[in-house]
Amino acid sequence: MPATAWPAKRCHVRIRDLNWQTPGHRELEHVHLTAMPPGRPLEMIFNFPLGVRETCGQEDACGPSPIHLGVTPPRNIHLPRAEYIDWKSLLKVGVMDFITSTAILPLLCGCVGIFSLFKLLQRLRMKAYLRNAVVVITGATSGLGRECAKVFYAAGARLVLCGRNREALDELTRELAASQAAKVQTHSPYTVTFDLTDPGTIVAATAEILQCFGHVDVLINNAGVSYRGAIVDTTMDVDKRVMETNYFGPIALTKALLPSMIQRRQGHVVAISSIQGKISLPFRSAYAASKHATQAFFDCLRAEVEQCGIEVTVISPSYIHTSLSLNAVTADGSRYGVMDEKTAQGRSPVEVARDVLAAVGKRKKDVILADLLPSLAVYLRTLAPGLFFSLMASRARKERKSKTC
Ligand SMILES: NC(=O)C1=CN([C@@H]2O[C@H](COP(=O)(O)OP(=O)(O)OC[C@H]3O[C@@H](n4cnc5c(N)ncnc54)[C@H](OP(=O)(O)O)[C@@H]3O)[C@@H](O)[C@H]2O)C=CC1
Numbered sequence: 001m002p003a004t005a006w007p008a009k010r011c012h013v014r015i016r017d018l019n020w021q022t023p024g025h026r027e028l029e030h031v032h033l034t035a036m037p038p039g040r041p042l043e044m045i046f047n048f049p050l051g052v053r054e055t056c057g058q059e060d061a062c063g064p065s066p067i068h069l070g071v072t073p074p075r076n077i078h079l080p081r082a083e084y085i086d087w088k089s090l091l092k093v094g095v096m097d098f099i100t101s102t103a104i105l106p107l108l109c110g111c112v113g114i115f116s117l118f119k120l121l122q123r124l125r126m127k128a129y130l131r132n133a134v135v136v137i138t139g140a141t142s143g144l145g146r147e148c149a150k151v152f153y154a155a156g157a158r159l160v161l162c163g164r165n166r167e168a169l170d171e172l173t174r175e176l177a178a179s180q181a182a183k184v185q186t187h188s189p190y191t192v193t194f195d196l197t198d199p200g201t202i203v204a205a206t207a208e209i210l211q212c213f214g215h216v217d218v219l220i221n222n223a224g225v226s227y228r229g230a231i232v233d234t235t236m237d238v239d240k241r242v243m244e245t246n247y248f249g250p251i252a253l254t255k256a257l258l259p260s261m262i263q264r265r266q267g268h269v270v271a272i273s274s275i276q277g278k279i280s281l282p283f284r285s286a287y288a289a290s291k292h293a294t295q296a297f298f299d300c301l302r303a304e305v306e307q308c309g310i311e312v313t314v315i316s317p318s319y320i321h322t323s324l325s326l327n328a329v330t331a332d333g334s335r336y337g338v339m340d341e342k343t344a345q346g347r348s349p350v351e352v353a354r355d356v357l358a359a360v361g362k363r364k365k366d367v368i369l370a371d372l373l374p375s376l377a378v379y380l381r382t383l384a385p386g387l388f389f390s391l392m393a394s395r396a397r398k399e400r401k402s403k404t405c
């Protein structure tokens with residue numbers, strides 16, 4: 001359509017943010033340029049405002065109406081080159097061309113095939129790694145430890161279940177024996193009772209385990225206790241108790257088993273830490289400190305024993321629905337005894353146990369098991385510490401207020 005057929009009415013021309021005038025100073029309104037590879041005739045869509053009816057060389061057009069000008073834009077209409085090209089449409093056409101071209105389909109199929117094969121091999125390797133492996137789990141009487149016992153049992157591991165409560169360990173053993181879910185050959189677990197705050201019992205338990213099995217393939221340091229209290233009110237005995245349970249106990253157990261692992265040039269040490277091993281929350285001082293120490297110790301260990309063929313995995317979960325808050329110790333050493341809302345809303349321990357199994361099977365080094373907010377908090381602590389500390393201070397003010405009011 002020649003330029004003379006453009007609407008006689010005064011309209012505005014708008015191309016993205018550009019206003020420009022047509023030859024003869026007639027203004028068009030809402031002209032949209034569509035796909036126009038260089039050298040192709042210009043196509044314009046005249047989009048008249050509601051209520052304005054106009055004949056744009058077509059029958060009574062109202063609203064968007066494409067007009068193929070059949071000419072290149074007049075010289076006195078200056079449009080930047082980019083405005084001539086609808087990149088989206090061009091990209092779509094390009095991608096479709098690329099996909100339907102002869103090479104890409106076989107290439108895509110090949111990639112999917114290789115990826116599936118890789119995943120299959122990874123699963124087989126993981127299964128082989130855990131089948132018949134001697135796996136020691138501390139804190140198996142409750143929460144995450146109990147669920148870990150179930151998933152590692154179903155994977156065919158030879159379990160050593162540790163805890164302070166013999167009855168609870170026996171009950172778990174009966175439950176495992178009654179479960180039918182396993183697809184592989186399972187092994188009746190061995191149970192050992194000891195208290196992580198008592199170094200003597202740790203040494204004796206290690207000797208018992210090594211005497212019975214000869215070696216340990218995987219040690220899962222899961223047992224732990226949390227804490228609720230203000231630093232100013234907390235006795236040193238409480239700080240020590242939390243550190244003994246969460247830090248000194250697990251490292252004593254690890255050190256007791258390490259020589260046999262080094263001798264075999266094989267073994268895997270797992271630490272169930274916490275997001276609070278990476279960030280510190282107010283009124284959790286003893287717990288956060290013990291988890292930070294755990295993270296640091298096992299990071300050092302990983303570096304030191306890598307050349308001996310020993311793997312170290314630190315797992316940092318966010319809230320899990322267990323008895324952790326109920327069992328937490330308070331500033332004066334008494335049991336907190338409250339199921340916190342955040343704990344109750346936490347992930348199911350079954351799911352977390354499956355993630356632990358996968359992390360161990362894949363020999364991961366450091367795993368965060370958390371939603372977006374706690375994960376972001378970890379990065380914020382590193383990238384914008386000032387902002388993170390302000391957020392924590394305001395959290396402390398709010399929490400203190402809710403306690404006193
Ligand atoms: N729940 C959560 O929100 C989160 C938990 N974690 C971590 O997960 C791990 C498991 O805790 P979870 O299952 O949640 O809590 P639970 O309280 O349910 O389980 C804790 C386990 O640790 C054992 N334990 C505690 N003190 C000792 C001790 N002195 N000696 C030997 N065993 C002891 C308990 O044994 P007993 O039955 O004898 O008391 C119990 O089996 C902990 O390390 C915790 O820090 C990490 C992030 C979040």
Ligand SMILES: CCCCCCCCCCCCCCCC(=O)OCC(=O)COP(=O)(O)O
Pocket residue numbers: 226227274275276281284287317318319324325328340343373374376377380391
């Ligand atoms: C860019 C925006 C970033 C926004 C970040 C805001 C910071 C918000 C703070 C989030 C804190 C998450 C805390 C998670 C704590 C946690 O998961 O702890 C796990 C435990 O070990 C639980 O133990 P507890 O005894 O405390 O129940």
